[in-house]
Amino acid sequence: MGMQYDNENNPTFFVDAMLGNIAKKLRLMGYDSKYEPDIQDDDLINLARKEQRIIISRDENLVKKALKLEINSIFLEKKEETKQFREIIDKLNLKIIEINGDRARCPLCNTKTKSVNKDNVKSKIPIKILEQNAKFWECKNCGKIFWEGSHIRNLQKFVSELNER
Ligand SMILES: [Zn+2]
The missing domain is CATH 3.40.50 (Rossmann fold)
Incomplete structure (x- = not known):
């Protein structure tokens, strides 16, 4: 096949x-x-x-x-x-799933997200989130911006459940 x-x-x-x-x-x-x-x-x-x-x-x-x-x-x-x-x-037979922000795709449109400099997304992100996060990613297709809280951390729990078995 x-x-x-x-x-x-x-x-x-x-x-x-x-x-x-x-x-x-x-x-x-x-x-x-x-x-x-x-x-x-x-x-x-x-x-x-x-x-x-x-x-x-x-x-x-x-x-x-x-x-x-x-x-x-x-x-x-x-x-x-x-x-x-x-x-x-x-x-x-997938190997153990690992989460890596630089490998992730946009959950909304399936485009690979790119790491972006914090300064470049400043105007688009709530100040509190800017203060709490160091790394940001952007989807060049739909323009959505992600940070660890949204991009990775939510998934981390799910993945650790998966890998537990
Ligand atoms: Zn997108």
Whole structure:
């Protein structure tokens, strides 16, 4: 089965509708993850095939259809998010997930975020946050600015739960 890796050798994903939180977390973990909440099944399958992305879905029929077309797909059986991530990690044999702000993608639009100098984002950030954080990242696509509190720390807890097992 063809499987697309990004230039850092990580798998890329197409996350099915209703799994937006999974897509956001994968992006923050640095995985290129497409997510279009309103896409039709057939369009999703075609795009995933074209871009050789691994489909992640809770829709058994969609996964069956995709597998028949030899598109790498992961059917999530579990409802709970930590368990769903375990399913993904186990299926792909992903190494222990690590959080690195410089590797993260924008949770909103999937673009790689770039580290930015504090002085350059001063005008866009509440003063309190400026005082409390040293590192900032910017999404060059949607313009959103992130700091450790928003970008990483929230995820840290989730990841430590994941790695506990
Ligand atoms: Zn963005």
